[in-house]
Amino acid sequence: MTDTNQRPDGGASSASEHLSTQYTPAEVEGTLYERWVEAGYFEADEKSDKPPFCIVIPPPNVTGSLHLGHAFEHTIIDSLTRRKRMQGYETLWQPGMDHAGIATQNVVERELAKEGKSRHDLGRDAFVERVWQWKEESGGRILGQMRRLGDGVDWSRERFTMDEGLSEAVQTIFKKLYDDELIYRAERIINWCPRCLTAISDIEVEYQDDEGELVSVRYGEGEESIVVATTRAETMLGDTAVAVHPDDGRYRHLVGTEIELPLTGRRIPVVADEHVDPEFGTGAVKVTPAHDPNDFEIGRRHDLPALAVLDERGVITAHGPFQGLDRFEARSAIVAALRAEGRIVAEKRPYTHSVGHCSRCKTTIEPRLSMQWWVKVGPLAQAAGDAVRDGRVRIHPKEMESRYFGWVDNLHDWCISRQLWWGHRIPVWYGPAGEVVCVGPDEEPPTGEGWHQDTDVLDTWFSSGLWPFSTLGWPEQTAGLEKFYPTSVLVTGYDILFFWVARMMMFGLYAMDGTPPFRTIALHGMVRDQFGKKMSKSFGNAVDPLDWMDKYGSDAVRFTLARGANPGVDVPIGEDWVQASRNFCNKIWNATRFALMNGATVEGPVPQAGELTAADRWILSRLNETVAEVDALYEDFQFAKLSDALFHFAWDEVFDWYVELSKTTLAKGGPQADASRRVLGEVLDVTLRLLHPVVPFVTEALWTALTGSESLVVAEWPDDSGFRDKQAREEIATVQQVVTEVRRFRAEQGLKPGQKVPARLGLEGTALVAHEDAIRQLLRLQPAEEGFQATASLPVAGATVSLDLSGAIDVEAERKRLAKDLAAAEKEKSQTTAKLGNEAFLAKAPEPVVEKIRARLAAAEQDIVRLTAQLDSLPDS
């Protein structure tokens, strides 16, 4: 247990004593988050002079709980807003939920079912009351889970699509669209879910290949018969024609005649229609206008009656022996009956074909003729497409644009009415004399004998389409709208580009006088398991992110997700990777702990270059390059790359090399040690700032300990100072080369890592002279004393390292090592020689490339000379 975790306001000097040797996320995360909220860091001020930065949350479903997809999306959004906040923007991350009409109603109906009741037993008002009650008690679990993740949302502005204000927005835009004749009521074939008992829109239908049957049935008798093929025999009871292609010679003589429809005794016409494919099956199709969208169109063209034979639950209503049968039972029964009459000429079973299912409950969709409300999307979709086409809205990554256009430019009218009770009720009243009145939010609905309101509610997407401005107070002209609309970025999955993004574009442009709801749409992929498989409950590979957060900390989950986030690409995640991220957090923890124990400081200015060691100058140079790199990557939503850049900079450069090199300087003391303490403080300070948006908790705990400042949440985002030092960089690279080379020798000679070895360093004439102490420290090399005998001499980077291994070295190991290097050098030589011997290459390749090859050849030749000499000097074995 460490109390510093709870007390980051403690002074830097005392802090180090309290940091435990391992990072324990659970001790830090909860308290830090609550403090951030209490401090009001996440609250947006619309009266601020700062430039605005606003992101609306893709509203999670009120019935939902946090899954990895949310965690992924929220990590991205939170990182973007945290960085912008640090950069001095007035940031608003707008939280809230949608009411999820069908899903929520299903949940509450299931609850009722346990009590043996249906919603009809309660009646509409009591049922809606019951849903609200459920929402208060069990809904919105996800909001608490968002806190665990560290989401910096403005909780004071939380919104729900069924709130009064948002409901007013819905009514307002409905009325406006109605008055503009962009909403209308019409009888059409819609996608009907016989289980949810409501219409759903085209995009709420999921198609999948199912095994069914294809039966060919002979209609009519003798010369006047036609064979039609169908997968839906049960609908034949509602057939009102047979259609053939007008140019099809086989049936020309029958067009205009009537034939007998089996089992019914009815006679139906044979019609000619261009849309019949003469190549498919027999070239003749049965026409059921009430139960198939294509047939409905044929029916319209030929003025055929639409005869409904199924009710809302998919049960046969047609009089006769099949009445009361479910659609699937009816199918078998009807096929059997047809077979008994000798009318089945062919059967194909199983016959795999594409079948639509309800995206909510997976029930097979039943196309159904019914009266519904529609949005006429033509002009709205046109505007939504144009906003992207003319660059006012940028879709990132750009490749996703074609998908957007493909959809928006081929949009069918949108069915918005749902036969549910939970949702925004359609604000239309019908009068006794057939009047239809659409009522705005500030108007009184008509009263009196015979007036009644439409019983349907609106599609949930209708209200979530208003989200970017309804949450800011629209239709009121609020200061929030003024400040934060249009929002800056929309971060969401490519899977709801159609469901949600396009709706917001249409409504935003329409309601806000042509101003799109966001400037940039940043699309991310889907979270998958560690083998790239889609996560699903039924497959058993779904993971609860809360489990991982408990086990490894929220930062670890966040970092793993960020590190996998390539724009628009699916992100696989596995527990091993979360563990690796946790290890990284622990590494940062311990490196900072080391720094604090060694007096790293952020006090005063960073000393001038002249007062710094080469290692100091090198790491400051790299630090600034990293700031610039991370900034550029943030602007491009390249989370995977920026996380990786930070990971490698922190671990491979700061922790593995700079910290190790600084140990020698710090041990010596004096002004140079003071300077290095300041540089160490600076490097950690800036690195923690850079990491904070992605891993907010561990960085906050460490940064407050390091700096004694209030909070990293409101600290300034670092700028690239422009400092670069190429010379220091080369110098340190040489040190690394020597150290690595000798380490390799040691390892292959079987020396224990900690074993001290006497050595003589020949560094004269190289930049390494200044680094002798560090090199000795890193390589565990002792001074050469009396009786020193060099048993091995390693030439590297212009210097020589001679070691006394007190006795014979392992000649075979050394020969193997040198031979391997020599082979590599010779391969390099032959490759580069071949290139340089190619006239065409010399003539056409750009000069820098040729130069590079020449340099490689020269280096290879030097290596060969050196390695050959070393090999020759080895004693024979």
Added chain:
RNA sequence: GGGCGCAUAGCUCAGCGGUAGAGCGCUGCUCUUACAAAGCAGAUGUCGGCGGUUCGAAUCCGUCUGUGCCCA
């Protein structure tokens, strides 16, 4: 059926015209006083097949195969 994408180390992925990279995993040696949730060293790839463009192709073009997604 139409469209889009992807095939690179055992796994998951970067790289997208000039010496094949990362993380995890794997093999050795180490509890070296920030960290064994670590350190150091090491092994591993005809960059899906075939053709073409180019001085040069994992990278550009064509084609085939496999695979995933979206739409109908």
